[in-house]
Amino acid sequence: MKIGILTGGGDCPGLNAVIRAIVRKGIFHYNDQFVGFLEGWRGVLENITRPLDLEAVKGILPQGGTILRTSRTNPAKKENGLESCMETLRNHGIEVLIALGGDDTQSVSLKLFECGVKVIAVPKTIDNDLSGTDLCFGFDTAVSIATEAIDRVHTTAEAHNRVIVVEVMGRDSGWIAIYSGVAGGADVILIPEQPFDIEEIAETLKHRHDRGRYFSIVVVAEGARLANVSNEMERRKKDEFGHVRLGGIGTTLAAEIESRTGFETRAVVLGHTQRGGSPTPFDRVLATRYGIGAIDLAHAGKFGCMVSLKGNDIVSVPIADAIARTRYVPQELIDVANSLHEKHATPVGKS
Numbered sequence: 001m002k003i004g005i006l007t008g009g010g011d012c013p014g015l016n017a018v019i020r021a022i023v024r025k026g027i028f029h030y031n032d033q034f035v036g037f038l039e040g041w042r043g044v045l046e047n048i049t050r051p052l053d054l055e056a057v058k059g060i061l062p063q064g065g066t067i068l069r070t071s072r073t074n075p076a077k078k079e080n081g082l083e084s085c086m087e088t089l090r091n092h093g094i095e096v097l098i099a100l101g102g103d104d105t106q107s108v109s110l111k112l113f114e115c116g117v118k119v120i121a122v123p124k125t126i127d128n129d130l131s132g133t134d135l136c137f138g139f140d141t142a143v144s145i146a147t148e149a150i151d152r153v154h155t156t157a158e159a160h161n162r163v164i165v166v167e168v169m170g171r172d173s174g175w176i177a178i179y180s181g182v183a184g185g186a187d188v189i190l191i192p193e194q195p196f197d198i199e200e201i202a203e204t205l206k207h208r209h210d211r212g213r214y215f216s217i218v219v220v221a222e223g224a225r226l227a228n229v230s231n232e233m234e235r236r237k238k239d240e241f242g243h244v245r246l247g248g249i250g251t252t253l254a255a256e257i258e259s260r261t262g263f264e265t266r267a268v269v270l271g272h273t274q275r276g277g278s279p280t281p282f283d284r285v286l287a288t289r290y291g292i293g294a295i296d297l298a299h300a301g302k303f304g305c306m307v308s309l310k311g312n313d314i315v316s317v318p319i320a321d322a323i324a325r326t327r328y329v330p331q332e333l334i335d336v337a338n339s340l341h342e343k344h345a346t347p348v349g350k351s
């Protein structure tokens with residue numbers, strides 16, 4: 001079988017492990033041939049490819065990034081974009097296309113599937129917010145990096161009697177914030193699911209310092225929002241999938257906390273450090289399982305489906321269902337975080 005592979009959207013530790021697993025099982029067990037499309041959908045749209053054989057995937061298991069590179073190109077936004085993609089696939093004799101990406105990338109997969117292209121999807125986002133799967137590879141790595149950063153700022157915050165605000169990724173959901181915040185013992189965790197009141201955050205910190213603590217750690221997801229304040233983000237430039245570039249809430253929050261409490265406050269924005277570097281062993285294994293699942297789905301003829309982790313099993317779900325909703329942080333996890341703090345305070349947003 002001749003199979004095309006692409007990686008779209010933001011990169012994610014473990015993408016190379018998925019590619020390696022697909023190519024190795026495809027060649028060793030199914031006698032497949034592969035074509036790598038470069039830079040996400042741009043490669044299919046503009047016919048930019050690279051060979052993808054055993055030599056190409058040699059040594060990539062522990063590497064971050066993606067050997068196929070990536071972009072946020074949206075063919076559906078270009079004139080005759082989907083038709084151009086189909087023409088490229090036809091010209092290469094591609095029988096199945098495996099697309100690694102989040103909801104944006106998979107929205108294009110779905111459109112092409114509806115046009116008759118045999119597509120298999122692999123879920124990818126460090127944000128961990130795809131509803132069609134219980135866990136995305138790359139999330140564990142991002143949480144590990146964020147937790148290590150929180151541990152590090154803890155000691156310097158304590159040494160200086162400071163509040164330190166750590167801004168982590170998480171556009172629509174606060175998975176990284178709540179996991180790293182709980183793992184790192186943060187005093188306040190702010191997530192997009194629950195807009196927060198800055199006065200309440202300041203009161204929470206004052207209360208903590210009144211009972212003898214002289215430093216605090218606040219973890220905020222980049223997509224967290226202030227309650228009752230019109231969203232300045234709406235005015236920012238959007239990408240081809242309609243998303244604004246986030247980042248900056250941590251710095252704003254630090255200034256607001258300092259002016260309301262009088263506590264010296266600093267902000268640390270982790271940004272793309274969370275997406276870079278080598279995947280954790282857990283993510284390497286999960287990514288490998290997703291890759292094997294994807295090539296098996298291709299040979300089982302389950303097109304229009306996404307590989308998915310349900311519980312501890314690799315299964316498949318229709319792409320349409322997988323991208324229908326955002327997967328938010330459940331109340332149970334929010335309750336866990338809130339249980340660790342003073343009863344009157346509302347450290348995880350407003351409940």
Ligand code: F6P
Binds near residue numbers: 011222245246
């Ligand atoms: O892939 C998801 C994500 O990491 C979001 O958390 C973040 O807002 C966005 O990507 C950043 O994208 P870019 O790499 O284009 O700045």
